Amino acid sequence: MSKIVIFASGSGSNAENIILHFNKKNLVNVFEVFTNNPNAKVLERAKNLNVPSQVFNRQELNEGIVLERLNKIQPDLIVLAGFLWKFPEHIIKAYPNKVINIHPALLPNYGGKGMYGMNVHQAVLENKEKETGITIHYVNEHYDEGEFIFQKSVNIEDCKSAEEIADKIHVLEYQYFPEVIEKLLTRNS
Incomplete structure (x- = not known):
């Protein structure tokens, strides 16, 4: 059975949503x-779904304590799901092509430092975009610049607020x- 860890x-x-998806499939x-x-x-949310969790600080992330924990787990994939800090290069190098992120826009537009969540949706709204979407990508040493895995767009011409875009x-x-x-794990197994 494949193992993943989630950073949020x-x-x-x-x-x-990811935990519930995989709980149903038992894969x-x-x-x-x-x-x-x-x-x-x-x-x-993790506690309610019986998934262990760990809180760490910037020093623990950057000085290898989080990497030590990951090495004990040996995850098949590290999933960034709303994780706001820049992911450290030493973890990316230890897990090449095993760290992925989701971004709430069609990269390369609306990416980079400070571009997350409602900041992205507000910028999309202010620029009067007709569509936006999601990008799932591998994580590299730069914000939102890793190789794209998947993109999906949605029309937002009817949206009057950043909240409507977020929905x-x-x-x-x-x-x-x-x-x-799931596809990435199946392909890599």
Whole structure:
């Protein structure tokens, strides 16, 4: 059975959706949820789904303590689902082509430092885009610049607020992120 770990910083709705998806299929073990935020709602979601979680600080992430924990788990995939810190190069190098991220826009547009969540949706709205979407990509040493794995667009001409755009993006994330993870794990097994 494949093992994944999820990194998240906030509410954890994508993490919860992934856990529920794989709980139904019994193909993948979501082994642990990691977060940099001791107040993140993802901790409550993980606990409710009986998935262990770990809170860490920047020093633990950058000085190898998180990598040591990952090496004990030996995950087949590391999934960033709303993780807001830049992912350290030493972990990316230790797990080449095994660290993926979801971004709430069609990269390369609306990517980079500070471009996450509602910041992205507000920028898309202000630029009067007709469509936006999601990008699932491998993580490299730069924000949102890793090789694309999957993109899906959605028309947003009817959206009047960043919140309406976010709602459409969540639909795409919940549908496609677990499917892409499953395909990657199947292809690599």
